[in-house]
Amino acid sequence: MSSDPLVLAIDNGTQSVRALLFDTRGNLVAKGKQEIQPYFSEHPGWAEQHPEYFWKNLGTACSRLWASTDVTPDRIAGVTVTTQRGTVINLDKHGNPLRPAIIWLDQRHARVDGPIKGPWGWLFKVARLEDTIKRFREKTQANWIAQNQPEIWRKTRHFVLLSGYLNYRLTGQLRDSIGSQVGYLPFSYKRHRWENKRDFKWKAMPVKKSMLPELVSPGATLGHLTPEAASHLGVRKGLPVIAAASDKACEILGSGGLTPETACMSYGTTATINTTNKRYVEPIRLMPPYPSALPGRYSTEVMIYRGFWMVSWFKREFGLREQKIADERGIAPEELFDELVKDVPAGSMGLMLQPYWSPGVRQPGPEAKGSIIGFGDVHTRSHIYRAILEGLAYALREGKEKIEKRSGTKITRLRVAGGGSQSDAAMQLTADVFGLPAERPHTYETSGLGAAIDAAVGLGLHPDFETAVAAMTRVGDVFQPDPDASALYERLYSEVYLRMYPQLQPLYQKIRDITGYPE
Numbered sequence: 001m002s003s004d005p006l007v008l009a010i011d012n013g014t015q016s017v018r019a020l021l022f023d024t025r026g027n028l029v030a031k032g033k034q035e036i037q038p039y040f041s042e043h044p045g046w047a048e049q050h051p052e053y054f055w056k057n058l059g060t061a062c063s064r065l066w067a068s069t070d071v072t073p074d075r076i077a078g079v080t081v082t083t084q085r086g087t088v089i090n091l092d093k094h095g096n097p098l099r100p101a102i103i104w105l106d107q108r109h110a111r112v113d114g115p116i117k118g119p120w121g122w123l124f125k126v127a128r129l130e131d132t133i134k135r136f137r138e139k140t141q142a143n144w145i146a147q148n149q150p151e152i153w154r155k156t157r158h159f160v161l162l163s164g165y166l167n168y169r170l171t172g173q174l175r176d177s178i179g180s181q182v183g184y185l186p187f188s189y190k191r192h193r194w195e196n197k198r199d200f201k202w203k204a205m206p207v208k209k210s211m212l213p214e215l216v217s218p219g220a221t222l223g224h225l226t227p228e229a230a231s232h233l234g235v236r237k238g239l240p241v242i243a244a245a246s247d248k249a250c251e252i253l254g255s256g257g258l259t260p261e262t263a264c265m266s267y268g269t270t271a272t273i274n275t276t277n278k279r280y281v282e283p284i285r286l287m288p289p290y291p292s293a294l295p296g297r298y299s300t301e302v303m304i305y306r307g308f309w310m311v312s313w314f315k316r317e318f319g320l321r322e323q324k325i326a327d328e329r330g331i332a333p334e335e336l337f338d339e340l341v342k343d344v345p346a347g348s349m350g351l352m353l354q355p356y357w358s359p360g361v362r363q364p365g366p367e368a369k370g371s372i373i374g375f376g377d378v379h380t381r382s383h384i385y386r387a388i389l390e391g392l393a394y395a396l397r398e399g400k401e402k403i404e405k406r407s408g409t410k411i412t413r414l415r416v417a418g419g420g421s422q423s424d425a426a427m428q429l430t431a432d433v434f435g436l437p438a439e440r441p442h443t444y445e446t447s448g449l450g451a452a453i454d455a456a457v458g459l460g461l462h463p464d465f466e467t468a469v470a471a472m473t474r475v476g477d478v479f480q481p482d483p484d485a486s487a488l489y490e491r492l493y494s495e496v497y498l499r500m501y502p503q504l505q506p507l508y509q510k511i512r513d514i515t516g517y518p519e
Contacts, residue, residue, distance in 0.1 A: 002510040003373040005077035006237065009454045010058055010160065012083040014038050014105075014269045017057045020445055021076075021235075025463050026472030028443050037197040038103065045107035046098035051089050055169050056160065059232045061146075066234050073235045079170065079225060080455035082241045082447055083163045083211075085182040085290075088141050091158040095168060098152050100244040102141045102181075104470075110143035113208055118403055120200040132286060135169045135366060137204050140184040146206045161185075161213040163246070170233075170241050171223025176213040179245025179291045179454075186211070189288035190280050192217075192296070198275040217295040218245050219458040219465075238393025242458035245293035248272055248301070248451030253293040255415040256473035258466070260300070265430070267420025271307025271355075271392050273399045274299050281407045285401070291449050294465055298408060302399025305358040310388050310422040311337075313357070318381050340382040341389060341425035345490055346432060348383045353391030354500050361473060364501060366485035367508045371500065389426050390489075393433040396496040402432070415439050417446040427477070432485040433493065440475040449473065491514040 004023055011018045019032040034057045039047035087102035089097055113135050115121035124133050137143055146153040161183055164176035180188045184203035186194060194209055195201050216222060222241045244250055248266055251275050257264040260275040276292050281300045284492045289298035315323070319337065326333035356368040374386060400411055420426050421440055431438035443449055453468045462468035482493035
């Protein structure tokens with residue numbers, strides 16, 4: 001067996017924790033996966049999970065990894081972590097959690113009493129940004145905790161993302177990656193550091209700079225494994241822990257997305273389309289690009305909040321038959337769901353879906369709701385399922401065009417990762433809707449691979465990111481667009497889909513006014 005060094009990448013997603021071993025050529029050598037409960041809800045709209053639960057399941061994933069392979073832990077050169085975005089944790093002065101983590105799916109809102117005081121409030125009023133800033137303050141978890149659990153907030157000495165918490169458990173140091181800072185925090189997305197003391201965000205939330213971790217660039221060393229952490233992971237103590245980035249940012253790097261010409265789509269719980277850019281480009285005005293897993297770069301992103309969660313929703317609500325048949329045959333249910341898609345022609349016989357099962361912030365706005373139009377007596381569950389996939393592809397194509405317009409760069413390559421990318425039907429449909437070849441990376445574990453690339457450069461296993469990406473990423477299957485299907489989708493997209501939200505927006509607002517939902 002080869003004795004080449006390996007990287008242990010921990011990927012703590014929304015639905016599972018995975019411990020992954022990658023070599024310097026980007027091959028997935030071994031894997032341990034532990035499914036997790038994404039959250040629990042003590043009240044409607046809440047989404048929380050105990051921080052210790054994540055740490056415990058990280059250890060379980062590592063145990064499963066070592067049980068699955070004869071690779072010995074002495075080959076591990078370093079460890080790196082990538083996690084879900086926007087999940088926040090309160091720690092006391094000893095570094096212990098004070099309450100459950102608030103998961104990024106949480107829907108609670110803080111109370112906002114009047115505008116921000118001082119010049120910022122006046123400026124936002126003049127610029128007509130009062131509603132935008134109000135929503136920012138409502139969604140800031142720190143505000144809700146300070147208002148509703150003041151005793152917990154008084155005891156809070158450190159306020160970190162899940163990435164910061166796990167890196168702290170690994171190293172004993174409160175340090176985190178710049179590439180992981182995606183959330184309602186006083187972070188400068190333009191300068192990749194905590195905001196300067198005069199910025200409005202310090203007035204919009206009770207967070208103090210002393211509560212926040214020290215930030216380092218992706219590829220830098222965060223610290224070294226403590227003896228306790230090394231035992232938990234099953235590796236030797238003192239191994240370097242290298243900064244990676246958020247899961248979406250790592251997916252882009254693991255898909256080989258280094259330039260704005262390549263769009264990387266993630267068909268995960270949240271569906272996104274991203275490009276990597278040297279410039280700060282807001283895909284939608286006042287929606288910042290997020291930090292890239294490539295140091296100093298920006299990830300220009302358009303997000304569909306529920307994304308392929310909608311596929312899980314369909315399977316849960318309408319797919320019991322396929323689940324039962326799959327169990328009887330001993331096959332993956334996804335195979336049968338792909339058959340549902342293939343049984344329906346492109347365009348779903350006129351059924352059109354707008355995938356706003358959760359509202360947005362600006363485009364779509366907070367009043368947005370999902371919709372399906374075009375029903376007739378020919379339509380079945382299969383048509384609804386295909387319409388979901390088509391609606392997501394339409395929404396992401398709209399995101400592609402927004403990114404192109406704002407960046408001034410034409411997107412010529414399309415890489416698709418995430419759980420949904422394992423469906424051949426979804427990949428073909430994507431190629432047809434975009435009119436571009438849809439490329440699937442060589443490994444499904446692109447988020448873990450991106451983290452491993454950060455670690456490989458940080459450990460000196462590759463001299464730079466360009467070399468590492470060239471060596472560790474490659475294209476697997478490629479799905480070419482079908483000309484007839486693309487022509488049909490072009491008309492449905494431009495003549496129907498793009499008109500749906502402007503036409504329905506007033507009705508969504510009326511629904512919100514009458515029912516109070518969404519808040």
